Amino acid sequence: MTQSVHSVNAESPIGVFDSGVGGLSVLRHIHAQLPHEHLIYFADSGHAPYGDREEEWVVQRSLAVAAFLFGQGVKALVVACNTATVAAIKAIRAQWPGMPIVGVEPGLKPGAAVTKSGKVGVLATDRTLHSAKFLALRDQIAGATGAEFLLQPCIGLVDQIELGQLGCEGTMALLEQYVVPLLDGGADTLVLGCTHYPFVEQSIRQVVARHASHDPDAPVTLIDTGDAVARQLARLLEGAGMLRPAGVAHLRGYTTASAAVLAEAFRALLALTPQVEAVDV
Numbered sequence: 001m002t003q004s005v006h007s008v009n010a011e012s013p014i015g016v017f018d019s020g021v022g023g024l025s026v027l028r029h030i031h032a033q034l035p036h037e038h039l040i041y042f043a044d045s046g047h048a049p050y051g052d053r054e055e056e057w058v059v060q061r062s063l064a065v066a067a068f069l070f071g072q073g074v075k076a077l078v079v080a081c082n083t084a085t086v087a088a089i090k091a092i093r094a095q096w097p098g099m100p101i102v103g104v105e106p107g108l109k110p111g112a113a114v115t116k117s118g119k120v121g122v123l124a125t126d127r128t129l130h131s132a133k134f135l136a137l138r139d140q141i142a143g144a145t146g147a148e149f150l151l152q153p154c155i156g157l158v159d160q161i162e163l164g165q166l167g168c169e170g171t172m173a174l175l176e177q178y179v180v181p182l183l184d185g186g187a188d189t190l191v192l193g194c195t196h197y198p199f200v201e202q203s204i205r206q207v208v209a210r211h212a213s214h215d216p217d218a219p220v221t222l223i224d225t226g227d228a229v230a231r232q233l234a235r236l237l238e239g240a241g242m243l244r245p246a247g248v249a250h251l252r253g254y255t256t257a258s259a260a261v262l263a264e265a266f267r268a269l270l271a272l273t274p275q276v277e278a279v280d281v
């Protein structure tokens with residue numbers, strides 16, 4: 001069933017959502033590339049992580065969050081979550097046809113383009129790595145480029161990042177557990193296939209630097225697609241004549257958990273201080 005939308009124009013905000021704070025790693029690129037756009041960020045932290053759930057559950061949550069954001073009058077929606085994108089973007093597009101809807105996918109193509117060893121590690125949630133959409137993408141890029149993808153589900157990592165634990169002992173132990181086998185397997189490129197993971201990029205670099213066979217002259221490349229997602233959004237809005245060209249932009253946050261926690265994530269991760277409200281969606 002398709003849903004009707006409020007009338008929107010260039011002044012309308014852009015909605016960005018994730019299961020939690022991970023989508024802030026995408027929002028920072030949108031904010032930088034489109035500084036005049038009003039943004040609404042929705043963190044479904046009360047229901048995070050999505051990555052360990054059944055696909056249908058993720059579809060239903062994503063549709064509920066999308067309905068909330070379209071109800072706020074957004075002119076475009078960014079599904080800033082790999083897990084929600086593989087599970088639900090088709091269903092969201094079917095319900096809001098004609099609206100600009102941008103998703104995120106693990107950067108397999110850029111990973112295959114930069115690897116020298118031919119082996120690319122992919123860090124993502126279990127849900128993402130088991131989805132038909134992701135596996136089709138993997139087969140397509142592997143077939144076209146000859147790259148080999150080593151898939152690593154990172155159970156528990158999103159929970160640590162939601163807690164703001166970006167470099168503590170527990171997080172470092174998880175990263176060792178997930179990253180070292182990829183390096184041992186010959187990967188020289190690591191795709192950050194979950195939008196939460198760019199926030200532990202420094203910790204991943206520490207794990208890489210400590211790895212026994214690490215050659216400082218052959219650095220491991222980390223791939224984050226946040227920048228490309230923001231560019232795609234800008235292209236879509238420009239094509240639709242919907243870019244807000246000038247003026248002071250407003251940023252608002254909504255969360256299904258604690259407003260104070262999301263406000264602190266904005267401050268700690270992006271040095272931003274928007275108004276944040278807790279909602280029951």
Ligand code: DGL
Pocket residue numbers: 018019020022023048049050051052080081082083084125128158193194195196
């Ligand atoms: N940021 C989400 C992603 O990109 C995290 C998923 C989760 O909540 O497990 O996949």
